[in-house]
Amino acid sequence: AELDAATAAMIADRKKLLGPAYRLFYQRPVHFVRGEGAWLYDPEGNAYLDAYNNVTSIGHCHPKVVEAVSRQMATLTTNTRYLHDSVLRYADRLLATMPEGIGHFMFTCTGSDANDLAVRIAQSYTGGQGIIVTETAYHGITQTVAAFSPSLGENVPLGAHVRTVPAPDSYRSATGDVGAEFAAGVQAAIRDLQRHGIKPALFICDGIFSSDGVFDGPAGFLKGAVEAIRVAGGIYIADEVQSGFGRTGDAMWGFQRHGVVPDLVTMGKPMGNGYPVAGVAGRPEVLAEFGRKARYFNTFGGNAVAAEAAMAVLEAIQSEGLVENARETGRYLKDGIQALASLHPCIGDVRGAGLFLGVEIVSDRVAKTPDAAMTTRIVNGLRDERVLISACAKAANVLKIRPPLIFTRDQADILVERLDRVLSRCA
Ligand code: PMP
Numbered sequence: 102a103e104l105d106a107a108t109a110a111m112i113a114d115r116k117k118l119l120g121p122a123y124r125l126f127y128q129r130p131v132h133f134v135r136g137e138g139a140w141l142y143d144p145e146g147n148a149y150l151d152a153y154n155n156v157t158s159i160g161h162c163h164p165k166v167v168e169a170v171s172r173q174m175a176t177l178t179t180n181t182r183y184l185h186d187s188v189l190r191y192a193d194r195l196l197a198t199m200p201e202g203i204g205h206f207m208f209t210c211t212g213s214d215a216n217d218l219a220v221r222i223a224q225s226y227t228g229g230q231g232i233i234v235t236e237t238a239y240h241g242i243t244q245t246v247a248a249f250s251p252s253l254g255e256n257v258p259l260g261a262h263v264r265t266v267p268a269p270d271s272y273r274s275a276t277g278d279v280g281a282e283f284a285a286g287v288q289a290a291i292r293d294l295q296r297h298g299i300k301p302a303l304f305i306c307d308g309i310f311s312s313d314g315v316f317d318g319p320a321g322f323l324k325g326a327v328e329a330i331r332v333a334g335g336i337y338i339a340d341e342v343q344s345g346f347g348r349t350g351d352a353m354w355g356f357q358r359h360g361v362v363p364d365l366v367t368m369g370k371p372m373g374n375g376y377p378v379a380g381v382a383g384r385p386e387v388l389a390e391f392g393r394k395a396r397y398f399n400t401f402g403g404n405a406v407a408a409e410a411a412m413a414v415l416e417a418i419q420s421e422g423l424v425e426n427a428r429e430t431g432r433y434l435k436d437g438i439q440a441l442a443s444l445h446p447c448i449g450d451v452r453g454a455g456l457f458l459g460v461e462i463v464s465d466r467v468a469k470t471p472d473a474a475m476t477t478r479i480v481n482g483l484r485d486e487r488v489l490i491s492a493c494a495k496a497a498n499v500l501k502i503r504p505p506l507i508f509t510r511d512q513a514d515i516l517v518e519r520l521d522r523v524l525s526r527c528a
Contacts, residue, residue, distance in 0.1 A: 104129060107144075126491065127484045136161025139505050139512055141489070149487040152504040152516055155343055158371030159417045160507045166374045169413035173406045180404055181208065187408035194415055196382065198353045200362045204385045208378070208403030212342035212369030213241025215379045218397075219338050219365045220245055220303065222383065225391045226364075227335055229300030230262045233290045237268060237495040239312040240305060240340055249305070252312045262299050264290035268313035268495070269322055272450040272461055273469060279318075284325025291333045304330035304337050308344030308355020314494030315459025315501060317349065317452055323359035336364035336387060342379075343457070346371045347418050347506055350428030350455020358454065376410035377401070423506040427455035430508050434458065437517035438502075445524040447475055456508055459493070460500040471496035475527060482523035488516055 104112070111132060115123065131149065135142040138160040141149045151161070159166070179185055192206040209215045224230060232249045234240065239252040247253055248260035259265070266286035269279045276282060287304055294301050304326060310316040327337045344355025345368045351358050354366065364387050369379030380402070391397075401407070418424065435451060435458055442448040449463035462479065464472040476498045483490055493501045504512070 108132065126489075128481045129484065131484065131489075139508055147487060149489055150504075150512060150515055151489050152502050152508075152512075153489045153491055154505065155348070155503050156370050157375050158346060158348070158506050159374050159414055159421070159423060160505050161375075163374055163413070163417060165413045165417050166376065166410055169409040170376055170406055173409040176405075178404050178406045180398075180400060181402070182398065185405050185408075187405045187412065188403045191408045191412045191415075194412065195380075198415075199366065199382055200357070202362055202384055203366065203382050205388050206380055206382045207388075207397065208380045208407065209369075209399055210377050210401050210407075211241070211379050212340075212367065213243050213246050214399070214402070215342070215367040215369055215381050216240045216246045216305070216338075216340060217243045219305070219367050219381050219383075221395070222365060222381070222388060222391045223303040223336050223338065225394060226387045226389075227300070227302045229302035229335060231291075231294035231299040231301040231303075231335070232260070232263045233287055233294075233301065233304040233330065233335075234263065234265055235268045235306055235310060235313050236265045237313045237493075238265075238305075238307065238310075240307075262294070264293055266290050266326075268310055269316045270314070271316055271318055271452065279316075280322035280325050283322060284329055287326040287329045291329060291335075295333075301330060301333045301335035303335050305340055306338075307340045307342070308358070309349055309454060309457055311343040311457075311501070312493050314461070314499040315453050315457060317358070317454040317457070320351075320358045321360055323356070323361050327359075327361045327363075337361070338365045338367060339363035341366055341368045342370050343503075346414070347424035347427050348455055348457050348503070350424065350431045353418075353424060372414060373407060373410040374414045376407060378407035378411045418506065421507070424455075426508070427506045430510060430513055431455040431458070433510055434502070434504075434508070434513040434516065437513055438520065441517065441521055441524065444521070445528065447472060447524065447528065453502070456504050456506060458500075458502040460502065461494075462498045462500065471498035473497040476500065478527040479520075479523055482527055483519060486519040486523060488519050 133141045234249045237252045240250045249263045269283040339356040365383040439451045450461040462472045462476045464470045476492045491501045
Protein backbone atom coordinates (compact mmCIF):
# COMPACT_ATOMS: atom_id res chain seq x y z
CA ALA A 102 0.00 0.00 0.00
CA GLU A 103 1.28 3.44 -1.01
CA LEU A 104 1.53 5.88 1.90
CA ASP A 105 1.56 9.63 1.44
CA ALA A 106 4.55 11.54 2.84
CA ALA A 107 2.69 13.00 5.84
CA THR A 108 1.40 9.58 6.94
CA ALA A 109 4.81 7.96 6.50
CA ALA A 110 6.44 10.72 8.60
CA MET A 111 3.90 10.31 11.37
CA ILE A 112 4.43 6.54 11.46
CA ALA A 113 8.19 7.08 11.69
CA ASP A 114 7.66 9.51 14.59
CA ARG A 115 5.49 7.00 16.41
CA LYS A 116 8.17 4.34 16.15
CA LYS A 117 10.82 6.77 17.33
CA LEU A 118 8.80 8.21 20.22
CA LEU A 119 6.46 5.44 21.37
CA GLY A 120 8.74 2.47 20.71
CA PRO A 121 8.05 -0.89 19.14
CA ALA A 122 5.02 -2.27 21.01
CA TYR A 123 2.21 -0.32 19.33
CA ARG A 124 0.19 -1.46 16.31
CA LEU A 125 -1.91 0.53 13.86
CA PHE A 126 -5.10 -0.46 12.11
CA TYR A 127 -5.07 -0.92 8.30
CA GLN A 128 -2.42 -1.26 5.60
CA ARG A 129 -2.93 2.45 4.99
CA PRO A 130 -3.25 3.80 8.56
CA VAL A 131 -5.64 6.68 9.12
CA HIS A 132 -5.15 9.98 10.94
CA PHE A 133 -8.17 11.69 12.45
CA VAL A 134 -8.49 15.18 13.79
CA ARG A 135 -12.17 15.44 14.69
CA GLY A 136 -15.26 13.35 15.34
CA GLU A 137 -18.99 13.89 15.50
CA GLY A 138 -21.73 11.28 15.91
CA ALA A 139 -20.79 8.26 13.82
CA TRP A 140 -18.32 10.23 11.68
CA LEU A 141 -14.57 10.78 11.92
CA TYR A 142 -12.67 13.36 9.87
CA ASP A 143 -9.14 13.27 8.52
CA PRO A 144 -6.98 16.43 8.16
CA GLU A 145 -8.36 17.03 4.65
CA GLY A 146 -11.91 16.95 5.99
CA ASN A 147 -12.83 13.56 4.49
CA ALA A 148 -15.58 11.83 6.48
CA TYR A 149 -15.17 8.19 7.56
CA LEU A 150 -18.10 6.17 8.86
CA ASP A 151 -17.09 4.71 12.22
CA ALA A 152 -18.61 1.25 12.45
CA TYR A 153 -16.11 -0.03 14.98
CA ASN A 154 -15.42 2.22 17.95
CA ASN A 155 -16.99 0.84 21.10
CA VAL A 156 -15.66 3.60 23.36
CA THR A 157 -17.50 6.60 21.93
CA SER A 158 -20.54 4.40 21.91
CA ILE A 159 -23.17 7.17 22.12
CA GLY A 160 -21.42 9.09 19.31
CA HIS A 161 -18.15 10.97 19.07
CA CYS A 162 -18.06 14.12 21.22
CA HIS A 163 -21.60 13.68 22.52
CA PRO A 164 -22.60 17.19 23.74
CA LYS A 165 -23.98 15.93 27.08
CA VAL A 166 -20.72 14.21 27.97
CA VAL A 167 -18.65 17.19 26.81
CA GLU A 168 -20.80 19.45 28.98
CA ALA A 169 -20.68 17.18 32.05
CA VAL A 170 -16.91 16.67 31.91
CA SER A 171 -16.20 20.38 31.32
CA ARG A 172 -18.53 21.47 34.10
CA GLN A 173 -17.15 19.05 36.68
CA MET A 174 -13.53 19.66 35.64
CA ALA A 175 -14.12 23.38 36.21
CA THR A 176 -15.73 22.72 39.61
CA LEU A 177 -13.80 20.01 41.41
CA THR A 178 -11.95 16.81 40.76
CA THR A 179 -11.38 14.70 43.81
CA ASN A 180 -11.09 11.06 44.82
CA THR A 181 -12.95 8.47 46.86
CA ARG A 182 -11.15 9.39 50.10
CA TYR A 183 -13.47 12.38 50.35
CA LEU A 184 -17.22 12.36 50.36
CA HIS A 185 -18.64 13.33 46.99
CA ASP A 186 -22.17 13.03 45.73
CA SER A 187 -21.43 12.13 42.06
CA VAL A 188 -19.95 8.70 42.73
CA LEU A 189 -22.89 7.78 44.94
CA ARG A 190 -25.53 8.98 42.50
CA TYR A 191 -23.80 7.13 39.69
CA ALA A 192 -23.37 3.89 41.63
CA ASP A 193 -27.04 4.03 42.61
CA ARG A 194 -28.19 4.58 39.04
CA LEU A 195 -25.85 1.96 37.59
CA LEU A 196 -26.91 -0.65 40.14
CA ALA A 197 -30.54 0.05 39.24
CA THR A 198 -29.77 -1.39 35.76
CA MET A 199 -28.47 -4.63 37.30
CA PRO A 200 -30.45 -7.71 38.33
CA GLU A 201 -31.45 -8.14 41.94
CA GLY A 202 -28.60 -9.42 44.07
CA ILE A 203 -25.90 -7.16 42.60
CA GLY A 204 -25.58 -4.46 45.22
CA HIS A 205 -22.14 -2.83 45.20
CA PHE A 206 -20.14 -0.93 42.62
CA MET A 207 -16.37 -0.28 42.71
CA PHE A 208 -14.70 2.26 40.41
CA THR A 209 -11.57 1.63 38.35
CA CYS A 210 -10.01 3.45 35.39
CA THR A 211 -9.83 0.74 32.72
CA GLY A 212 -11.31 -2.61 31.84
CA SER A 213 -8.01 -4.34 32.64
CA ASP A 214 -7.98 -2.68 36.02
CA ALA A 215 -11.57 -3.88 36.62
CA ASN A 216 -10.75 -7.48 35.66
CA ASP A 217 -7.61 -7.43 37.78
CA LEU A 218 -9.66 -6.33 40.79
CA ALA A 219 -12.38 -8.91 40.00
CA VAL A 220 -9.77 -11.70 40.09
CA ARG A 221 -8.49 -10.56 43.48
CA ILE A 222 -12.06 -10.50 44.80
CA ALA A 223 -12.85 -13.92 43.32
CA GLN A 224 -9.71 -15.54 44.69
CA SER A 225 -10.28 -14.10 48.15
CA TYR A 226 -13.97 -15.18 48.16
CA THR A 227 -13.43 -18.72 46.86
CA GLY A 228 -9.97 -19.45 48.27
CA GLY A 229 -9.18 -20.87 44.83
CA GLN A 230 -6.76 -19.81 42.10
CA GLY A 231 -7.99 -21.51 38.91
CA ILE A 232 -9.30 -19.40 36.03
CA ILE A 233 -11.34 -20.59 33.03
CA VAL A 234 -11.63 -18.53 29.82
CA THR A 235 -12.48 -19.10 26.18
CA GLU A 236 -9.77 -20.01 23.67
CA THR A 237 -9.40 -16.59 22.06
CA ALA A 238 -10.54 -14.42 24.97
CA TYR A 239 -9.15 -10.97 25.68
CA HIS A 240 -9.53 -9.51 29.15
CA GLY A 241 -6.73 -6.96 29.45
CA ILE A 242 -3.12 -5.97 29.96
CA THR A 243 -2.04 -6.29 33.58
CA GLN A 244 0.28 -9.19 34.43
CA THR A 245 -2.58 -11.04 36.13
CA VAL A 246 -5.09 -10.44 33.36
CA ALA A 247 -2.72 -10.96 30.40
CA ALA A 248 -2.11 -14.43 31.90
CA PHE A 249 -5.73 -15.32 31.01
CA SER A 250 -5.98 -13.44 27.70
CA PRO A 251 -5.08 -16.07 25.09
CA SER A 252 -5.82 -13.71 22.20
CA LEU A 253 -2.53 -11.96 23.03
CA GLY A 254 -0.87 -14.95 21.34
CA GLU A 255 1.68 -17.61 22.19
CA ASN A 256 4.35 -15.06 23.08
CA VAL A 257 2.30 -14.11 26.14
CA PRO A 258 2.04 -17.45 27.97
CA LEU A 259 -1.06 -18.33 29.99
CA GLY A 260 -0.71 -18.92 33.71
CA ALA A 261 -0.32 -22.47 35.05
CA HIS A 262 -3.66 -21.90 36.86
CA VAL A 263 -5.49 -20.98 33.60
CA ARG A 264 -7.54 -23.33 31.38
CA THR A 265 -9.17 -22.47 28.07
CA VAL A 266 -12.43 -23.81 26.66
CA PRO A 267 -13.59 -23.81 23.02
CA ALA A 268 -15.72 -20.81 22.04
CA PRO A 269 -19.49 -21.40 21.82
CA ASP A 270 -19.28 -21.69 18.03
CA SER A 271 -22.84 -21.81 16.75
CA TYR A 272 -21.61 -22.01 13.13
CA ARG A 273 -19.52 -25.14 13.57
CA SER A 274 -21.40 -26.80 16.44
CA ALA A 275 -21.13 -30.59 16.09
CA THR A 276 -24.36 -31.40 17.93
CA GLY A 277 -26.40 -28.23 17.40
CA ASP A 278 -26.60 -27.79 21.18
CA VAL A 279 -24.11 -24.98 21.79
CA GLY A 280 -25.05 -24.68 25.48
CA ALA A 281 -24.36 -28.33 26.27
CA GLU A 282 -21.09 -28.30 24.29
CA PHE A 283 -19.94 -25.15 26.02
CA ALA A 284 -20.83 -26.43 29.49
CA ALA A 285 -19.00 -29.69 28.75
CA GLY A 286 -15.89 -27.62 27.91
CA VAL A 287 -16.12 -25.76 31.21
CA GLN A 288 -16.63 -29.04 33.11
CA ALA A 289 -13.58 -30.56 31.44
CA ALA A 290 -11.51 -27.49 32.38
CA ILE A 291 -12.71 -27.74 36.00
CA ARG A 292 -11.72 -31.42 36.14
CA ASP A 293 -8.31 -30.66 34.69
CA LEU A 294 -7.67 -27.91 37.25
CA GLN A 295 -8.72 -30.25 40.06
CA ARG A 296 -6.51 -33.03 38.72
CA HIS A 297 -3.59 -30.62 39.04
CA GLY A 298 -4.56 -29.69 42.61
CA ILE A 299 -5.82 -26.24 41.62
CA LYS A 300 -9.14 -25.10 43.11
CA PRO A 301 -11.27 -23.28 40.53
CA ALA A 302 -11.85 -19.61 41.44
CA LEU A 303 -13.68 -18.26 38.44
CA PHE A 304 -15.06 -18.61 34.97
CA ILE A 305 -14.96 -15.30 33.08
CA CYS A 306 -16.42 -14.59 29.67
CA ASP A 307 -17.21 -11.65 27.48
CA GLY A 308 -21.00 -11.33 27.06
CA ILE A 309 -20.83 -11.75 23.27
CA PHE A 310 -17.45 -13.50 22.88
CA SER A 311 -16.04 -10.56 20.91
CA SER A 312 -12.52 -11.77 20.22
CA ASP A 313 -13.59 -15.41 19.81
CA GLY A 314 -15.64 -14.37 16.77
CA VAL A 315 -18.89 -12.76 18.07
CA PHE A 316 -21.13 -15.58 19.30
CA ASP A 317 -24.50 -14.32 20.44
CA GLY A 318 -26.70 -17.33 20.43
CA PRO A 319 -28.81 -19.09 21.07
CA ALA A 320 -29.88 -16.90 23.98
CA GLY A 321 -29.58 -18.78 27.27
CA PHE A 322 -26.66 -20.99 26.25
CA LEU A 323 -24.47 -19.75 29.13
CA LYS A 324 -26.60 -21.32 31.87
CA GLY A 325 -24.89 -24.71 32.00
CA ALA A 326 -21.38 -23.23 32.14
CA VAL A 327 -22.35 -20.86 34.97
CA GLU A 328 -23.92 -23.72 36.94
CA ALA A 329 -20.80 -25.86 36.46
CA ILE A 330 -18.38 -23.27 37.86
CA ARG A 331 -20.63 -22.67 40.88
CA VAL A 332 -20.93 -26.37 41.65
CA ALA A 333 -17.10 -26.46 41.64
CA GLY A 334 -16.96 -23.63 44.21
CA GLY A 335 -15.97 -20.91 41.76
CA ILE A 336 -17.78 -17.77 40.64
CA TYR A 337 -18.97 -16.42 37.30
CA ILE A 338 -17.61 -13.06 36.17
CA ALA A 339 -19.37 -11.33 33.30
CA ASP A 340 -16.90 -9.18 31.35
CA GLU A 341 -19.18 -6.50 29.92
CA VAL A 342 -16.39 -4.28 28.63
CA GLN A 343 -17.55 -4.91 25.05
CA SER A 344 -21.09 -6.22 25.41
CA GLY A 345 -22.33 -3.81 28.07
CA PHE A 346 -24.23 -0.52 28.05
CA GLY A 347 -26.90 -1.51 25.56
CA ARG A 348 -24.62 -2.80 22.83
CA THR A 349 -26.42 -6.11 22.24
CA GLY A 350 -29.80 -4.47 21.90
CA ASP A 351 -31.96 -6.71 24.10
CA ALA A 352 -31.00 -5.23 27.41
CA MET A 353 -28.42 -3.03 29.08
CA TRP A 354 -26.08 -5.99 29.71
CA GLY A 355 -24.93 -8.84 27.49
CA PHE A 356 -25.37 -11.50 30.20
CA GLN A 357 -29.07 -10.63 30.45
CA ARG A 358 -29.62 -12.35 27.09
CA HIS A 359 -28.73 -15.59 28.85
CA GLY A 360 -30.97 -15.22 31.89
CA VAL A 361 -28.03 -15.62 34.27
CA VAL A 362 -27.02 -13.41 37.19
CA PRO A 363 -23.24 -13.01 37.53
CA ASP A 364 -21.34 -12.86 40.81
CA LEU A 365 -19.23 -10.00 39.49
CA VAL A 366 -19.68 -7.79 36.42
CA THR A 367 -16.77 -5.85 34.95
CA MET A 368 -17.22 -2.92 32.58
CA GLY A 369 -15.29 -0.10 30.95
CA LYS A 370 -14.81 1.14 27.38
CA PRO A 371 -18.17 2.84 26.55
CA MET A 372 -18.89 3.75 30.16
CA GLY A 373 -17.55 7.32 29.82
CA ASN A 374 -17.81 7.71 26.02
CA GLY A 375 -14.06 8.39 25.89
CA TYR A 376 -13.42 9.61 29.41
CA PRO A 377 -11.54 6.79 31.20
CA VAL A 378 -13.90 5.20 33.70
CA ALA A 379 -14.55 1.53 34.45
CA GLY A 380 -15.55 -0.68 37.35
CA VAL A 381 -16.79 -3.84 38.99
CA ALA A 382 -20.35 -4.48 40.16
CA GLY A 383 -20.97 -7.42 42.42
CA ARG A 384 -22.89 -9.36 44.98
CA PRO A 385 -22.24 -7.95 48.46
CA GLU A 386 -21.47 -11.39 49.90
CA VAL A 387 -18.75 -11.91 47.28
CA LEU A 388 -17.13 -8.54 48.05
CA ALA A 389 -17.32 -8.93 51.84
CA GLU A 390 -14.16 -10.96 52.47
CA PHE A 391 -12.02 -8.83 50.14
CA GLY A 392 -13.28 -5.66 51.84
CA ARG A 393 -12.39 -7.02 55.26
CA LYS A 394 -8.84 -7.91 54.23
CA ALA A 395 -7.90 -5.23 51.73
CA ARG A 396 -7.97 -1.46 51.73
CA TYR A 397 -9.01 -0.34 48.26
CA PHE A 398 -7.96 3.01 46.87
CA ASN A 399 -7.66 3.77 43.17
CA THR A 400 -6.39 7.34 42.71
CA PHE A 401 -8.29 8.17 39.54
CA GLY A 402 -10.94 5.46 39.81
CA GLY A 403 -14.13 7.12 40.95
CA ASN A 404 -12.94 10.72 40.61
CA ALA A 405 -15.80 13.17 40.30
CA VAL A 406 -15.18 13.98 36.62
CA ALA A 407 -15.27 10.28 35.74
CA ALA A 408 -18.52 9.83 37.64
CA GLU A 409 -20.13 12.80 35.86
CA ALA A 410 -18.98 11.53 32.45
CA ALA A 411 -20.42 8.10 33.21
CA MET A 412 -23.66 9.64 34.49
CA ALA A 413 -24.09 11.62 31.25
CA VAL A 414 -23.58 8.43 29.21
CA LEU A 415 -26.13 6.41 31.19
CA GLU A 416 -28.55 9.33 31.00
CA ALA A 417 -28.15 9.53 27.20
CA ILE A 418 -28.54 5.76 26.70
CA GLN A 419 -31.80 5.84 28.64
CA SER A 420 -33.31 9.13 27.44
CA GLU A 421 -32.36 8.68 23.77
CA GLY A 422 -33.64 5.09 23.64
CA LEU A 423 -30.27 3.77 22.51
CA VAL A 424 -30.81 0.16 23.63
CA GLU A 425 -33.91 0.07 21.40
CA ASN A 426 -31.97 1.71 18.58
CA ALA A 427 -29.20 -0.86 18.92
CA ARG A 428 -31.84 -3.58 18.62
CA GLU A 429 -33.75 -2.08 15.70
CA THR A 430 -30.94 -0.59 13.64
CA GLY A 431 -28.85 -3.67 14.46
CA ARG A 432 -31.57 -5.93 13.06
CA TYR A 433 -31.86 -3.73 9.94
CA LEU A 434 -28.09 -3.80 9.39
CA LYS A 435 -27.94 -7.55 9.96
CA ASP A 436 -30.72 -8.11 7.41
CA GLY A 437 -28.85 -5.90 4.93
CA ILE A 438 -25.64 -7.89 5.35
CA GLN A 439 -27.55 -11.17 5.28
CA ALA A 440 -28.98 -10.14 1.89
CA LEU A 441 -25.41 -9.74 0.59
CA ALA A 442 -24.74 -13.39 1.42
CA SER A 443 -26.80 -14.52 -1.57
CA LEU A 444 -24.53 -12.45 -3.85
CA HIS A 445 -21.17 -13.18 -2.26
CA PRO A 446 -20.26 -16.82 -1.57
CA CYS A 447 -17.43 -15.83 0.81
CA ILE A 448 -20.02 -14.90 3.45
CA GLY A 449 -20.36 -18.07 5.52
CA ASP A 450 -22.33 -16.79 8.48
CA VAL A 451 -23.88 -13.51 9.66
CA ARG A 452 -24.46 -13.35 13.39
CA GLY A 453 -24.52 -11.02 16.36
CA ALA A 454 -26.96 -9.11 18.51
CA GLY A 455 -27.91 -5.45 18.47
CA LEU A 456 -25.17 -3.30 17.01
CA PHE A 457 -22.51 -5.97 17.41
CA LEU A 458 -22.25 -8.14 14.31
CA GLY A 459 -19.84 -10.81 13.15
CA VAL A 460 -19.56 -11.88 9.52
CA GLU A 461 -17.63 -15.09 8.98
CA ILE A 462 -15.57 -15.12 5.77
CA VAL A 463 -14.87 -18.55 4.25
CA SER A 464 -13.25 -19.86 1.07
CA ASP A 465 -15.63 -22.84 0.97
CA ARG A 466 -19.14 -22.70 2.38
CA VAL A 467 -19.57 -26.44 2.67
CA ALA A 468 -16.25 -27.07 4.42
CA LYS A 469 -16.56 -23.70 6.28
CA THR A 470 -12.87 -23.00 5.61
CA PRO A 471 -11.78 -19.73 7.27
CA ASP A 472 -10.34 -17.17 4.83
CA ALA A 473 -8.15 -14.75 6.76
CA ALA A 474 -6.53 -13.28 3.64
CA MET A 475 -9.91 -12.37 2.16
CA THR A 476 -10.98 -10.93 5.53
CA THR A 477 -7.93 -8.65 5.54
CA ARG A 478 -8.72 -7.52 1.99
CA ILE A 479 -12.29 -6.68 2.97
CA VAL A 480 -11.31 -4.72 6.10
CA ASN A 481 -8.73 -2.72 4.14
CA GLY A 482 -11.05 -2.35 1.15
CA LEU A 483 -13.69 -0.84 3.42
CA ARG A 484 -11.12 1.49 4.92
CA ASP A 485 -10.41 2.72 1.37
CA GLU A 486 -14.17 3.25 1.02
CA ARG A 487 -13.99 5.24 4.28
CA VAL A 488 -15.85 2.77 6.45
CA LEU A 489 -14.11 1.56 9.61
CA ILE A 490 -14.48 -2.01 10.84
CA SER A 491 -12.01 -4.70 11.97
CA ALA A 492 -11.64 -8.47 12.25
CA CYS A 493 -11.55 -11.03 15.07
CA ALA A 494 -11.64 -14.78 15.85
CA LYS A 495 -8.96 -17.43 16.29
CA ALA A 496 -8.58 -17.80 12.52
CA ALA A 497 -8.83 -13.99 12.02
CA ASN A 498 -11.66 -14.50 9.52
CA VAL A 499 -14.64 -12.75 11.13
CA LEU A 500 -15.54 -9.18 10.24
CA LYS A 501 -16.25 -7.33 13.47
CA ILE A 502 -18.87 -4.64 12.94
CA ARG A 503 -19.69 -2.54 15.98
CA PRO A 504 -21.05 0.91 15.14
CA PRO A 505 -22.08 3.49 17.75
CA LEU A 506 -25.48 2.99 19.36
CA ILE A 507 -26.77 6.13 17.61
CA PHE A 508 -26.28 4.49 14.18
CA THR A 509 -29.10 5.30 11.74
CA ARG A 510 -30.70 3.29 8.95
CA ASP A 511 -29.12 5.65 6.42
CA GLN A 512 -25.71 4.91 7.87
CA ALA A 513 -26.48 1.18 7.82
CA ASP A 514 -27.37 1.56 4.11
CA ILE A 515 -24.03 3.26 3.44
CA LEU A 516 -22.18 0.45 5.19
CA VAL A 517 -24.02 -2.30 3.29
CA GLU A 518 -23.63 -0.55 -0.08
CA ARG A 519 -19.89 -0.07 0.37
CA LEU A 520 -19.43 -3.60 1.74
CA ASP A 521 -21.20 -4.92 -1.36
CA ARG A 522 -18.78 -2.95 -3.57
CA VAL A 523 -15.74 -4.17 -1.66
CA LEU A 524 -16.91 -7.81 -1.73
CA SER A 525 -17.36 -7.61 -5.50
CA ARG A 526 -13.90 -6.18 -5.88
CA CYS A 527 -12.16 -8.62 -3.50
CA ALA A 528 -13.68 -11.83 -4.85
N1 PMP B 1 -12.26 -7.00 28.50
C1 PMP B 1 -12.65 -6.98 27.23
C2 PMP B 1 -13.73 -7.92 26.78
C3 PMP B 1 -12.07 -6.07 26.33
O1 PMP B 1 -12.48 -6.05 25.08
C4 PMP B 1 -11.08 -5.17 26.79
C5 PMP B 1 -10.44 -4.14 25.88
N2 PMP B 1 -10.37 -4.48 24.54
C6 PMP B 1 -10.69 -5.25 28.13
C7 PMP B 1 -11.30 -6.15 28.96
C8 PMP B 1 -9.61 -4.35 28.69
O2 PMP B 1 -10.04 -3.03 28.77
P1 PMP B 1 -8.99 -1.83 28.78
O3 PMP B 1 -8.37 -1.74 27.43
O4 PMP B 1 -9.84 -0.63 29.11
O5 PMP B 1 -8.01 -2.11 29.85
